[in-house]
Amino acid sequence: MGTIIDVIAFVITLVALLAAVGHAGYLALLSSTARKRPGGEPAARFARRRAPVAGTALGLGLLAVLLSLGGVGTDVFAILLGGGVGMGSMKALRSTQSDFRGGRY
Template identity: 60%
Template sequence: MVALVAFLVTLAAVLAAAGHAGYLAMLSSAAKKRAGGQPAADFAKKRFPIAGVGLGVTLLAFLIAAGGGVGADIFAMILGAGGGLGSLKALQTSQSRFRNGQY
């Protein structure tokens, strides 16, 4: 039962982190195609390391959950939840910058 919960938590975390990285990739691509989009492309370029770390942490948690016992599953859930929540917050911050017209 713990393994199933760990799998679901870490899977959700990986999806959140991948969503943040994907959002930045789409933002960067769109900004490069528009005249005057360089500030947005620069912003996305600065945020890519944050998205990469978040994705790496959540993937590590997913791998730990896939191969461990109860103790490893609990550690993977904590690690995955932290990485997923951090990625979700970073995604919301990135989106709010562009909704408010700051770039």
């Protein structure tokens, strides 16, 4: 039973970490591109304003992956933390994309 929970916890936390990396990567690409273009300062400010959320999610996702390597008790906590990080990162990524594409920055 413990091995099954270990595998489930690792997979959930790994997916959550990938979602957090995706959001952080999107902001990094947006910021890098905006800095290279003339008149891209508003987009760069927009990306910098969203960066702390992405960094926090990335750190919590990494913590969840590390917790998933422990026993059954920490696996349950890692699943809950990873699930929250994954859902939060996906929501933040969608919000970032819709706000940027909608011109609300």
